[in-house]
Amino acid sequence: MAVNLQIPAESEVFPVAGVEIGITSAGIRKANHPDLTVFYLAKNTAVAGVFTTNRFRAAPVQVCEANLSSDTETRALVVNTGNANAATGEPGILAARLSCNELAKLLDLRPSQVLPFSTGVILEPLPVEKLVNSLPAAVENLGSNNWFAAAHSIMTTDTQPKIHSHQFKLGSTVTTITGISKGAGMIKPNMATMLGYVATDAGVAPELLKEMTRSIANLSFNRITVDGDTSTNDSFIIMATGQNGVYIDSVASPHYPVLYDALASAARDLAQKIVRDAEGATKFITVQVEEAATNAEAVKVAYAVAQSPLVKTAFYASDPNLGRILCAVGYAGIADLDTSTLRMWLGDVLVSVDGGRNPAYQEADGQRVMQEAEIVVRIALGRGTHSDTVYTCDFSHEYVTINADYRS
Numbered sequence: 001m002a003v004n005l006q007i008p009a010e011s012e013v014f015p016v017a018g019v020e021i022g023i024t025s026a027g028i029r030k031a032n033h034p035d036l037t038v039f040y041l042a043k044n045t046a047v048a049g050v051f052t053t054n055r056f057r058a059a060p061v062q063v064c065e066a067n068l069s070s071d072t073e074t075r076a077l078v079v080n081t082g083n084a085n086a087a088t089g090e091p092g093i094l095a096a097r098l099s100c101n102e103l104a105k106l107l108d109l110r111p112s113q114v115l116p117f118s119t120g121v122i123l124e125p126l127p128v129e130k131l132v133n134s135l136p137a138a139v140e141n142l143g144s145n146n147w148f149a150a151a152h153s154i155m156t157t158d159t160q161p162k163i164h165s166h167q168f169k170l171g172s173t174v175t176t177i178t179g180i181s182k183g184a185g186m187i188k189p190n191m192a193t194m195l196g197y198v199a200t201d202a203g204v205a206p207e208l209l210k211e212m213t214r215s216i217a218n219l220s221f222n223r224i225t226v227d228g229d230t231s232t233n234d235s236f237i238i239m240a241t242g243q244n245g246v247y248i249d250s251v252a253s254p255h256y257p258v259l260y261d262a263l264a265s266a267a268r269d270l271a272q273k274i275v276r277d278a279e280g281a282t283k284f285i286t287v288q289v290e291e292a293a294t295n296a297e298a299v300k301v302a303y304a305v306a307q308s309p310l311v312k313t314a315f316y317a318s319d320p321n322l323g324r325i326l327c328a329v330g331y332a333g334i335a336d337l338d339t340s341t342l343r344m345w346l347g348d349v350l351v352s353v354d355g356g357r358n359p360a361y362q363e364a365d366g367q368r369v370m371q372e373a374e375i376v377v378r379i380a381l382g383r384g385t386h387s388d389t390v391y392t393c394d395f396s397h398e399y400v401t402i403n404a405d406y407r408s
Helices: 059-068 089-107 128-140 147-153 206-219 256-276 295-306 309-316 323-330 363-370 397-404
Strands: 019-024 036-041 046-051 076-083 114-121 162-170 173-182 195-200 235-240 284-292 343-346 349-353 374-380 386-393
Touching: 019 128, 019 147, 036 128, 036 147, 046 059, 046 206, 059 089, 059 114, 059 235, 076 089, 076 128, 089 114, 089 128, 147 162, 147 173, 162 256, 173 256, 195 256, 206 235, 206 256, 256 284, 256 386, 284 295, 295 323, 295 374, 295 386, 309 323, 323 343, 323 374, 343 363, 349 363
Parallel strands: 076 114, 195 235, 284 374
Antiparallel strands: 019 036, 036 076, 046 235, 162 173, 173 195, 284 386, 343 349, 343 374
């Protein structure tokens, strides 16, 4: 059951001028289940992406990276669920390229203008014939109001769709940002997360959008963990169509910080929704580390706590066994950590000071916080001025059940 995951009504999801989406059922894993999604982008749309660092990078990830690095402008995306096309060798690469070739024919594009994405079971051949045969139906279904349906069509073990949409002003111009993401397990990204797509009708110079996308990923999709596993298929894409007439070509533009913050907010919301809908999750946990010597140090400590199975199972049990958190901080890899300077809070409760238990701490106070659905763990290292935050969830019996039955 998702933890306080807010899904906008379909009427609250704004179309993005310059983006059309088509959805159909290809029967890749399940019959009569929407599992094939096509994005068709207007000319001059800037597209940037970041991808998994897993060495078993899926075939579509490899093709995406190659096509994005070419001199052609990206005009379309093709996304399938039910099969990851990962650890599939050269046949997988050929299948990913074939999906690009066939969609390019239908849209009168070059194959290098198409980016492929897959998610689902690893180590199984992609039934590319089903995908290719269903592309005409997806193209026929293209429309500007299909974001809500697309959020559903890219789901795998997700129980809820992840959608973000809002409008704001860039100067006097109304600007739209809409995005979707999917993911519930195998989440501890390194450069992205499972699948995430964010679009705006503002225009951004391609090289600038690349920088923005990398930076925004590090504020959002690179700050979540469900189980500490980095997927083979993680991909995060930002599209800037330029259809509203605003064009940003430099960080010096007065519109840059406004658009950057809006895109970062959208990505952060989509990333957090993945954690809220994590496999078997019953609690949403924010781990804040402050007073670190460097930002990297803060992230290292936050992730050590956020992905500890012992910490996560304690949260599931609502057990204030908070020594597990201090243990994780201790093995995070800071060789010269002075534990006597460390302080730790659970919610509003000061638990630890001077390297030990706060004399005023009462377990009943910790128990009260542990019963809540949303919990903040705050750790002050006493080493500097840097801080960072990671979002995670608890581990439940249901997580094991879902993953034990995934291929059944």
